Ligand code: HEM
């Protein structure tokens with residue numbers, strides 16, 4: 001039995017209210033989806049047109065769907081955390097300490113890895129090829145593989161509901177030695193390890209692929225300094241990915257060796273060094289928050305220029321600023337543990353390097369303001385998200401600089417002030433950027449414009465809700481409330497502020513409901529909201545030169561780029577792209593990525609439960625698929641000019 | 652023709668991949684450097700270091716790199732037979748190296764110096780086996796490549812694969828030189 005099932009026993013099956021609930025919910029959802037697909041006879045369509053597609057536009061949309069589902073999951077966690085904190089005065093509440101810790105750990109991991117990263121990869125997949133005038137990514141296969149590994153990680157992290165019933169409880173970074181075998185003996189930690197390993201490898205592959213694409217696949221005439229800012233920002237972000245994700249993979253692997261083979265990297269015995277883990281994980285962790293942020297900065301630059309009807313002011317300095325942020329942020333990680341005792345000089349160096357990041361960030365801010373100056377500004381929803389971001393992000397930047405002062409940080413570290421800081425950055429910066437990008441590019445994805453009124457409601461509810469819920473956390477932090485606390489004495493006087501915070505969360509939920517309603521209403525009335533031009537915002541960059549949604553080959557004729565804001569210039573010169581079609585090659589769809597990801601999923605599952613025969617079988621399966629693929633050279637097919645013409649005529 | 656040209660971007664991707672690999676090695680080197688003296692009263696690197704043995708390992712790897720380079724030259728000269736011989740020789744040298752490493756490990760383990768004994772031994776075993784694992788991947792890769800060449804001849808795609816393999820194999824050599832210097836020489840002599 002032990003050989004067959006490893007640590008997996010009947011006792012691991014769900015028996016608590018939340019695991020039973022999760023299991024039942026997931027099972028019902030799955031049955032529902034399967035029934036729907038079967039009834040509508042959609043399986044074939046799903047498999048051929050979507051799952052095995054290598055079209056980056058479709059993969060982009062699949063990223064959005066998975067990320068949105070994970071957003072709901074992470075949002076539920078957030079609600080549970082908040083509720084417990086409201087009820088936690090005088091040792092009340094409905095969650096045990098262990099369960100509370102599991103929830104905030106899952107919340108952080110899911111929001112960072114599966115929500116924000118997922119949305120960003122979705123945008124990059126869809127938009128970058130269009131912006132640089134390419135028909136595809138450099139390696140379509142790596143792209144599907146990366147996507148499916150991300151999905152495998154996302155499913156794996158939800159599997160603990162069904163098998164094991166416990167998740168990691170050591171915070172989203174699983175700091176050692178708390179994450180070691182001694183203090184976290186259960187499988188929860190291993191779920192954390194393997195879902196990050198699997199999706200992290202997917203992210204690295206994605207990073208390599210996007211760097212190749214941006215450096216090698218640009219349309220003729222598009223020099224680096226003519227690239228749209230979103231593409232530039234993504235390039236910076238992806239360079240950071242390939243620099244720091246290997247550190248994550250290696251560090252988590254070492255943690256796993258400690259747990260699996262009884263090694264002593266981060267243990268408190270036999271000479272292990274737990275502080276090394278803190279260093280290594282933050283060498284990845286800090287850059288990671290900028291990996292999330294930088295593409296969002298790129299989105300904002302596109303939005304400002306478009307809705308001000310002007311070219312982005314200070315293009316060159318913006319590019320330099322993006323690169324500077326990317327580089328400097330590799331050298332500031334120690335600000336996350338000033339209190340660990342590295343000495344005053346080391347703390348000072350890292351404190352100052354952290355504050356320096358505020359300079360390039362401010363450069364961008366000024367460039368946006370100058371872009372708006374004397375522009376004819378249109379306040380459509382994307383622009384509102386941008387303006388909300390400017391306000392929120394400025395506050396977050398200032399609190400960040402405050403935290404970067406070591407003596408201040410000794411007070412504020414691990415308090416709710418810190419929690420408020422990074423949520424200001426991640427929500428007000430990255431998430432608002434995602435919303436801005438979503439409302440900006442949605443007409444491109446679908447050919448349908450979004451209902452503006454609901455979008456504006458969503459914006460106002462979000463930003464007000466955000467401040468109502470995180471404003472109190474700043475104050476609570478200053479009052480001395482530590483983070484990750486599920487119970488406290490009511491004489492602290494914290495409870496009223498927690499209540500306000502929970503109300504803010506409610507307002508955010510209403511905002512989210514408006515976002516969903518906006519999409520539903522717009523799609524329902526797609527006739528009314530249809531955009532037939534492909535260029536609803538009077539756009540400036542090449543993605544707006546195609547129809548909406550673009551044909552699967554993006555461009556029938558690869559455009560010649562003569563200037564920055566290529567499409568704007570084309571419109572000004574009044575030149576239509578001429579239609580002399582030529583044959584070209586397009587990649588074929590493939591299911592290899594899915595198969596490999598399935599094996600990777602079961603590999604992870606087997607390693608979590610110590611079912612080693614299954615792990616070995618899956619590893620061999622992956623190797624076999626890779627070898628098989630090397631023998632299968634014909635991955636492309638010829639697209640004939642006549643066919644292109646046929647598709648183009650139908651527009 | 653156009654198709655082959657567009658495949659050249661694989662090299663950029665492969666180089667980036669190599670850099671990510673190098674960064675993982677960097678983490679292992681760094682942890683090794685931190686934990687090198689955390690022997691917890693157990694065996695130290697000075698007692699592990701057996702100069703002739705490690706020297707032979709080094710020579711094997713250096714030779715294999717040289718042989719691998721020759722294979723590429725023959726491939727470019729379209730000499731299929733010699734390409735196959737030299738690639739096979741590369742793989743055999745890789746296997747010989749792996750054999751020696753496994754011997755060293757089992758020797759250590761049999762004397763009770765397991766990776767669970769001390770942080771130093773954990774770091775030592777991990778760094779070396781990560782390199783050894785790469786050598787294993789390389790030899791499997793060569794084997795597959797030999798099948799490809801035997802089946803289809805020296806197609807441009809196969810020559811490209813030999814070039815990629817060359818990058819990989821030389822890279823492992825460089826990493827080994829670092830292991831040789833940092834782990835063995837600096838640890839065993841200083
Ligand atoms: C001017 C820019 C910024 C500065 C000066 C800054 C500074 C800091 C400092 C000093 C800390 C550590 C505080 C402590 O643990 O006591 C911190 C934590 C954090 N920051 Fe920032 N930050 C900045 C921008 C950002 C951005 C753009 C993001 C994300 C998009 C972000 C996300 C985070 C997160 C997630 C944490 C806490 C992680 C944890 O402990 O779990 N920060 N920041």
Ligand SMILES: [Cu+2]
Pocket residue numbers: 285286289332333335336
């Ligand atoms: Cu940081």
